[in-house]
Amino acid sequence: MNKRPSIFLFIWRFFVFFVGIFSLISCWTIAFFLTNYLYRHFHYHPSNYVRELMNFIIGLFILGIAVQFLEKMGGWRAKQIEFFHSMKKSFEQIANGNFNIRLESISPHSPFNELVESINRMAQELSEMEQLRQEFVSNVSHEIQSPLTSIIGFIHALKNDKLSAEQRARYLHIIETESKRLSKLSDNLLKLTSLESEHHPFEPKKYRLDQQLKNIVLACEPQWLEKAIDIDIVLDKTEIVADKDLLDQVWMNLLHNSIKFTPQKGKLSISVSQSGQKIQVAVSDTGIGMSEEEKMHMFERFYKADRSRNRSEGGNGLGLAIVKKIVSMHHGDIKVESTKGKGTTIFVSLPSGK
Ligand SMILES: Nc1ncnc2c1ncn2[C@@H]1O[C@H](COP(=O)(O)OP(=O)(O)OP(=O)(O)O)[C@@H](O)[C@H]1O
Ligand SMILES: [Mg+2]
Incomplete structure (x- = not known):
């Protein structure tokens, strides 16, 4: 595991936490001075309980407005929505068998970076497996196709009545060899699949x-x-x-x-x-x-x-x-x-x- 991103993530989280506390204090301070000004202006003298309650409510209200404003300014929300949208699209592509995807993270310090990394890794591994599967199918098809073509060709040739006994014996020998090769192929394929399945009996x-x-x-x-x-x-x-x-x-x-x-x-x-x-x-x-x-x-x-x-x-x-x-x-x-x-x-x- 690369240690650098996690240190940056830690610093980033600490920074976010610090900014959060600072914002809370600032909003509460603004609310404090604002309510004091309004009480003086309207000659209203509420109890301490009402003062604290009002400070708290107005402080939270200001914080909410500030967060909304910052989100709009930085385009964070839009970026997040775009990110979730691209993630959903990637999953749909993977489900449809298209593994050539590359998900981009929102920012270098986003908490979703690990998720992005593992989705990209998963897609790459699936893509490699798919490539191996395709190679395997093409190899098996080729190994089946070539003896079959030869068998069909020689059976066709055997239909000719003018063939000498020697030629006939030679063609039959080729058909026999190619048939054995096909049988050995299926035998070996089954053996290999069984050995790789981890369920093959192993009795030392x-x-x-x-x-x-x-x-x-x-x-x-x-x-x-x-x-x-x-x-x-x-x-x-x-x-x-x-x-x-x-x-x-x-x-x-x-x-x-x-x-x-x-x-x-x-x-x-x-x-x-x-x-x-x-x-x-x-x-x-x-x-x-x-x-x-x-x-x-x-x-x-x-x-x-x-x-x-x-x-x-x-x-x-x-x-x-x-x-x-x-x-x-x-x-x-x-x-x-x-x-x-x-x-x-x-x-x-x-x-x-x-
Ligand atoms: N003793 C050897 N001398 C020279 N080449 C060899 C030798 N053993 C293996 N090879 C090479 O490695 C290849 C793979 O061997 P492998 O035993 O997997 O397949 P094969 O003998 O061609 O077919 P199969 O074993 O399925 O009948 C061979 O086709 C050959 O090119
Ligand atoms: Mg061999």
Whole structure:
């Protein structure tokens, strides 16, 4: 919080209070001399009670007139009405989904300044959220649209009776791949939404992390064998308290990426090390690597460094967003070292939780 405006506000309030007291005394003094003059002029001698009462009433009356006069002179009332009017208009705009508003304060020391600030902040945050929502919808639409276009195109082509058996098999294979991609998209979207909803079940329990990693490597065997990738695993016995199902997803996504972005006969290594309460898993490959720019965006939803390559490999750019969310749910950390054309290493640090 900025301290300067509150000090000014304090001084301003003190000043207003002082002016108020001074005005009251002045008005009462004027009333005192005015009533005294009138009593003398009309030779009237009222009791002390009536004198005080008259002084009080006339003093208040003069104060009222002075305040009205000052308000008119300074245009305060008009400014206040204008301010409330613009505030009402801003709320109406926000309710209609227009968040590009900027409310101006009446004066630098107005007591409404904090309210103005928070309304402007709220509008800005809503506007950022709306932008994210629009980007999300456009990304999802694009990710749905491109496989669908391809599926429809190849179904159309399959209607041709003159196709050879080989061509037919190739088209069917493309349709199958694109359908799987659509199914994976919906699966990943549901997963990400569920993870971000804070209601996703999180059930940490103690298990052997090294065994989990070995099982994942075995589960991916068909993929790495197909590309003749050499796998090197250095896994000491390591116990962790974590959500096993969620971490399955992390290692699976990282390993899939390494296999996907590593050319034939490449090398992949997985290691786990522990120092104190910190466990670090490193997944390393000799694949295409990433530039500094690509590294900056790789955890964003729907980010793919090479869209054309990803089309053939069938990714939606959600894998690492899921990884990052799961790692942060475990209070862990994820780091990347990568050199374009040489390879990538992803380090996932997790508390052992014991
Ligand atoms: N090991 C890696 N080597 C090179 N680039 C990588 C690697 N891992 C990730 N990337 C880059 O980061 C991008 C985002 O990765 P992410 O896993 O989120 O999406 P994806 O693999 O393209 O799709 P999905 O995981 O949804 O199938 C990738 O498209 C790729 O450009
Ligand atoms: Mg991926």
